[in-house]
Amino acid sequence: MTLADMSQHRPxxxxxxxxxxxxxxxxxxxxxxxxxxxxxxxxxLIVLLSSVLGSGLGAFRQTMLSLPVTLDAKLLDPKGNRDxxxxxKATTITYGKLLSQALEAAVTEKGLAPEGMKxxxxxxxxxxxxxxxxxxxxxxxxELIGTTIDFEALAGGRIxxxxxxxxxxxxxxxxxxxxxxxxxxxxxMRDAGMIKxxxxxxxxxxxxxxxxxxxxxxxxVAILGSAYMMIIVLVLAxxxxxxxxxxxxxxxxxxxxxxxxxxxxxxxxxVPSIVFGILGLAVFINFAGMPQxxxxxxxxxxxxxxxxxxxxxxxAALKAVPPSIKDAALGVGASKMQTIFHHVLPLxxxxxxxxxxxxxxxxxxxxxxLLLIGMVAFVKDYPAAPPEGFLxxxxxxxxxxxxFTQRADPAFIERASGAIIVLLVFLLAMNILAVLLRxxxxxxx
Amino acid sequence: MNDMRLTERTxxxxxxxxxxxxxxxxxxxxxxxxxxxxxxxxxxxxxFIGPSGCGKSTFLRCINRMNDTIDICRVEGDIxxxxxxxxxxxVDPVQLRARVGMVFQKPNPFPKSIYDNVAYGPKxxxxxxxxxxxxxxxxxxxxxAALWNEVKDRLDAPGTGLSGGQQQRLCIARAVATSPEVxxxxxxxxxxxxxxxxxxxxxxxELRENFxxxxxxxxxxxxxxxxxxxxxxxxxNLVEFGETGQIFTNPRDPRTESYITGRIG
Numbered sequence: 257m258t259l260a261d262m263s264q265h266r267p268x269x270x271x272x273x274x275x276x277x278x279x280x281x282x283x284x285x286x287x288x289x290x291x292x293x294x295x296x297x298x299x300x301l302i303v304l305l306s307s308v309l310g311s312g313l314g315a316f317r318q319t320m321l322s323l324p325v326t327l328d329a330k331l332l333d334p335k336g337n338r339d340x341x342x343x344x345k346a347t348t349i350t351y352g353k354l355l356s357q358a359l360e361a362a363v364t365e366k367g368l369a370p371e372g373m374k375x376x377x378x379x380x381x382x383x384x385x386x387x388x389x390x391x392x393x394x395x396x397x398x399e400l401i402g403t404t405i406d407f408e409a410l411a412g413g414r415i416x417x418x419x420x421x422x423x424x425x426x427x428x429x430x431x432x433x434x435x436x437x438x439x440x441x442x443x444x445m446r447d448a449g450m451i452k453x454x455x456x457x458x459x460x461x462x463x464x465x466x467x468x469x470x471x472x473x474x475x476x477v478a479i480l481g482s483a484y485m486m487i488i489v490l491v492l493a494x495x496x497x498x499x500x501x502x503x504x505x506x507x508x509x510x511x512x513x514x515x516x517x518x519x520x521x522x523x524x525x526x527v528p529s530i531v532f533g534i535l536g537l538a539v540f541i542n543f544a545g546m547p548q549x550x551x552x553x554x555x556x557x558x559x560x561x562x563x564x565x566x567x568x569x570x571x572a573a574l575k576a577v578p579p580s581i582k583d584a585a586l587g588v589g590a591s592k593m594q595t596i597f598h599h600v601l602p603l604x605x606x607x608x609x610x611x612x613x614x615x616x617x618x619x620x621x622x623x624x625x626l627l628l629i630g631m632v633a634f635v636k637d638y639p640a641a642p643p644e645g646f647l648x649x650x651x652x653x654x655x656x657x658x659x660f661t662q663r664a665d666p667a668f669i670e671r672a673s674g675a676i677i678v679l680l681v682f683l684l685a686m687n688i689l690a691v692l693l694r695x696x697x698x699x700x701x
Numbered sequence: 702m703n704d705m706r707l708t709e710r711t712x713x714x715x716x717x718x719x720x721x722x723x724x725x726x727x728x729x730x731x732x733x734x735x736x737x738x739x740x741x742x743x744x745x746x747x748x749f750i751g752p753s754g755c756g757k758s759t760f761l762r763c764i765n766r767m768n769d770t771i772d773i774c775r776v777e778g779d780i781x782x783x784x785x786x787x788x789x790x791x792v793d794p795v796q797l798r799a800r801v802g803m804v805f806q807k808p809n810p811f812p813k814s815i816y817d818n819v820a821y822g823p824k825x826x827x828x829x830x831x832x833x834x835x836x837x838x839x840x841x842x843x844x845x846a847a848l849w850n851e852v853k854d855r856l857d858a859p860g861t862g863l864s865g866g867q868q869q870r871l872c873i874a875r876a877v878a879t880s881p882e883v884x885x886x887x888x889x890x891x892x893x894x895x896x897x898x899x900x901x902x903x904x905x906x907e908l909r910e911n912f913x914x915x916x917x918x919x920x921x922x923x924x925x926x927x928x929x930x931x932x933x934x935x936x937x938n939l940v941e942f943g944e945t946g947q948i949f950t951n952p953r954d955p956r957t958e959s960y961i962t963g964r965i966g
Contacts, residue, residue, distance in 0.1 A: 510772060580809035584872070586767065588822040588879055589799035598821075599811060 308676050314420045315674025318456035318471065319411035321382060321445070325358040327394060329402040338398045351387035351394075355379060355409060368444045370437055377435070381442055383410035385465065385472035411451065413471045413667040415442045419453055422666060459674060463636050464651065464659070470667035473660070475675055477635050481551050481650030482620060482682075484642060488555025489562055489619050494612055496559075497566030504567075505574045506596055525564035532561050533625030541629060548630035549649035551639065557629060558619040565618060569611020573604035606697040613690035617683050623654040631655050653679045716743040718883060718913040719764060724778035726759055726768070733759050737778075737939045739932060741883070746905060746914045748928035748945065750921055752960065755934040757917045761885050764915065765801035766794040782883070799826050802876035806888040808868035810860035810875070815852050818860040818871055819843060822879035838878055845911070846874035847904050866897020873904065877912075884908060886916040890923065902927050921961055925949050933957045 267273060272280070329336065331354060332346045356379025363369045363378060386409040394400055414434035417423035425436045445451045462474025508514045536557035540546045546553050577600045585595040601608075626632065631652050639648035651659070653675060660672035719741040726734035734756045741747050749757035759768065766787060768774040780787050787797050799822070810818050819839045822828075829835040839856075843849040848870045852863070860871050869889055876884060886905070890898040905927045908914055918924050924931050925945060932942040933954075941948060941957045952958045 578809075580805060580807055581811065582770075583767070583803075583805055584809040584811060584875075585821075586770065587765070587798060587803035587805065588825075588875055589795055589797075589802075590821075590825055591795045594825055598825075603812065 308673050308680070310673075311669060312673025312675075312677045314670045315459050315677075316456050317420075317453045318458065319416040319419050319451060320454045321359070321409040321411050321451050323358055323362040323407060323409060323450065324404050325355065325390070325407040326404040327401050328354065332394065332401050333398075338401070340395065340398070343395055343398060343401075346391070348387040348391055351391045352379065352382075352384075355382050355387055355390065355407075358407075359409075362450065363441065363445065366448050366450070368441065368448060370441055373437060373441070377438060378441070380434070381412055381415050381438060381445075383412045383469055383471045385469045386410045408454075410471050411442075413469065413665060415439070415451075416471050417667055418442060419446065419451070420670070422670070459671075460678070463638060464634060464656065465636075466634075467663055467665060470663070470665050470671060473668070473671050475653065475656060475678055477638055478651040478653045478656035478675070479678070480639055480645075481554070481631065481635075482653045484551035484639065484646055484650065485555040485558055485652060486616055486620060487642065488552065488646065489558045489616060490612075492555070492559040493562045493566050493615065497563050497612070497615075498570055498608060500563075501567045501570035501574060502596060502601070505571050506592065506600070521564050521567055525568060528624075529561055529622055530624040530628065532557050533628030535560070536625060536629045547647050547649070549633045549635065550647050551650050552646040553629045554626050554631050554650075554652060555646070557625045558622060561622060561625065562615040562619045565615035566608075566612050569614070570604070570608045573607025573611065574600060576607065577603045602697075606694045609693045609697065610690045613686050613693070617686045620682060620686070621654050621679065623652075623658055626652050626655050627658070632659065634659070653682070717741070718743040718783065719915075720779075720781045720784075721760075721763075722779045722781075724760065724763060724776065724780060726756070726763060727775045727777075728771070729773045733937055734763075735937045737934075739939060739942060741913055741915060742930065743882075743913045744909055744911070745930060746909050746916060746928040748924035748931045749915065749917045749934060750919075750924045750931060750960075751934035751940075753919070756937040757932075757934045758887050760934070761887055761915060761917050764883070764885055765798050765803055767798075767803065769794055799879050800881050801883045801885060802879060802881035804869070804872050804876050804884065804886045804889050807892050808865055808872055810863070810868050810871050812859065812861050814857045815843075815860045815863070815871060816856040819874050819878045822875060826879055828879065842874040842878035843871075845877050845908065846870045847900065847907070848874055864897070866893050866900055869893060869897065869901055870904065873901070873908075877908070882913065884912045884914045886914065888917050888919060891919060898923070921949070933960060935960070 331350055333343055335342050356375050359382060360369065360375045360378045369378070389410065390407060412434070414423050414428070414431065415438070418428075418434075418439050419442075423431075423434065423439070425439060428434050428436045428439050442451060458472065459474045460479065461476045462472055463477045465471075465473035504514065504517065536553055540553045540556055541548055546556075581599050581603065582595055585599045586592075590598065631650070632655050633649060633651075635649045635651045637648075639645035639650045657672050657675045657679065660668045660675060717740045719739075721737055721739045721741075724734055724737040724739075725732065737756075737760060739747075739760075749761060751757050762768045763776055763780060764787075768776060776788060782797070782801065786792070811821065813821075816839055819842050820835055823835060823838050829838055840849060840853075843852065848867060851867060852858075852871075860868065863871060869892070873884075873886075873889070889905075890901050893901065902923065905914055905916065909929075916924075916927065928945045930943065931945045931948040933940045933948065933952075933956075935956055941952060941954045943953075948957060949961055952961060
């Protein structure tokens with residue numbers, strides 16, 4: 257068939273030929289794959305968020321018992337001289353008894369006390385942490401002794417679980433820590449307004465608590481520890497990373513040695529984080545003798561981990577600055593340094609900041625290396641204010657999540673999910689900050 | 702080239718500003734410029750013409766040592782500015798570039814205000830003592846670049862917001878602000894429309910009063926319109942160099958003739 261023949265037999269534009277149909281359906285299929293892929297991602301996110309929020313939001317509310325407590329001077333200050341040293345001799349056991357009696361009195365007065373339940377059993381509704389809280393309150397304010405105060409006592413973990421749906425009458429029947437009778441009493445007290453679920457700021461501020469008192473476990477030490485480490489990472493990784501990137505990108509000669517460094521930086525970014533933990537253990541703790549579990553060591557290890565991320569992001573940002581701007585600056589007689597600091601760096605700034613914040617966010621969520629340098633330890637005391645605090649033992653948020661999940665008491669599941677929520681909020685805040693900074697500093701050219 | 706009366710054009714200045722002798726440029730193993738001898742006169746517009754890749758831009762960039770930024774580039778031979786070898790080890794290219802300004806092919810204003818664009822050079826070279834002096838320098842540079850009347854009310858506006866022709870004139874103002882002795886222009890009009898081109902060409906002719914201007918151009922008409930002397934480059938060689946009128950009306954080398962009549966290039 258000649259060309260002339262073909263033009264004679266051209267089909268109408270209104271009918272699609274087989275090739276066009278095949279191409280169109282291929283495109284349609286590809287679009288469907290894309291929608292499915294995005295859908296799977298969104299679904300996974302929804303499942304993740306709903307499971308975390310569902311089990312974790314409870315940690316931000318806590319069951320509290322409100323009851324009047326008479327601080328008996330005979331018990332708490334037998335000598336009657338209000339001497340702090342003597343006051344300190346009254347232990348939490350004494351305060352515990354005091355609280356149990358106060359609770360029994362309160363329920364009896366309202367006519368809620370079940371037949372034949374012992375004082376000790378009634379007192380078991382109160383958390384083991386509550387006597388310590390009361391004792392600290394009294395030691396801080398000795399003039400309270402002899403008066404009757406309204407005390408908000410932390411309820412025990414099982415009671416808290418009962419009101420959050422974790423503990424049921426059936427499970428209590430099999431549980432040596434709590435009896436159905438106690439739960440019934442708790443329900444009556446709730447109906448009488450003596451027990452309520454209140455907001456729980458202590459979850460953010462409290463230090464970690466032992467296995468037996470999940471109700472008082474909090475993230476205070478972990479948040480402080482993570483914040484200290486982020487400060488160290490920011491202070492070390494940003495200047496080192498930016499300086500290294502500028503040197504490599506703008507000044508370093510192109511030779512085998514710099515190629516080797518480049519390859520190694522790219523590889524470092526892919527090194528498993530636990531390897532950095534081993535390195536930190538060997539170098540910073542065993543060799544340099546820095547204290548274990550300290551934010552300083554944690555921060556140094558995370559700095560090593562974050563550096564490649566920052567260097568790669570910064571170099572990409574520097575590369576993206578159009579060479580015409582460099583030419584322009586050099587052309588009017590700016591030195592290389594002036595060119596970089598007056599023109600290249602300001603244009604690369606949004607990219608550098610984004611890279612840094614993403615690196616920090618990554619470091620904030622990093623767990624494995626911290627396990628190896630002792631940050632997995634149980635830390636009850638807050639680290640001091642910086643700079644001394646950098647050497648004090650501290651926990652870290654992701655490690656705290658890991659710690660909570662290791663405990664037997666199911667109440668810690670709620671705590672772990674709550675800690676994840678806090679971690680996610682921090683990460684989200686950092687990412688929003690990155691976006692905002694990017695918008696703020698972005699300039700067109 | 703019909704109405705240009707090229708032959709009547711005279712070159713009044715005779716002082717040699719830049720003198721190049723046996724200049725060779727290598728990119729790695731490529732020999733990009735071969736044995737170029739050129740004398741560029743003061744207060745004159747010198748045009749470099751030639752087909753793409755002939756080395757005219759490369760040679761231009763040798764004059765203010767912009768080629769230093771390319772690692773693999775190597776320059777041999779002598780280029781003298783007022784009798785001093787600019788490739789001497791004692792010469793700091795930064796100082797040299799303050800005296801030999803450059804305007805690039807694509808307008809490349811800094812992403813800053815119009816004022817800051819022009820003020821940048823004088824500031825880094827410490828040419829002014831105070832804000833008032835700086836204002837003066839900026840104004841006179843913008844006037845020399847024939848841009849003052851268009852931008853005097855919006856000096857704080859970003860330089861990148863100007864039109865292409867205005868941006869290029871802003872770049873010329875920026876180069877002029879450091880009061881250089883030589884102004885190098887690398888195809889300054891190739892990204893501009895005909896009207897903006899005409900404005901810039903007019904400007905180049907005015908700049909001749911104060912500077913020695915070297916312009917690389919693809920357009921032979923442009924070379925004929927603005928320059929007093931023209932150098933024709935081909936394959937890295939300087940084929941012919943002389944008064945513009947002579948080059949365009951009576952070329953001595955057959956290659957020059959082929960090029961200006963459109964047979965090569």
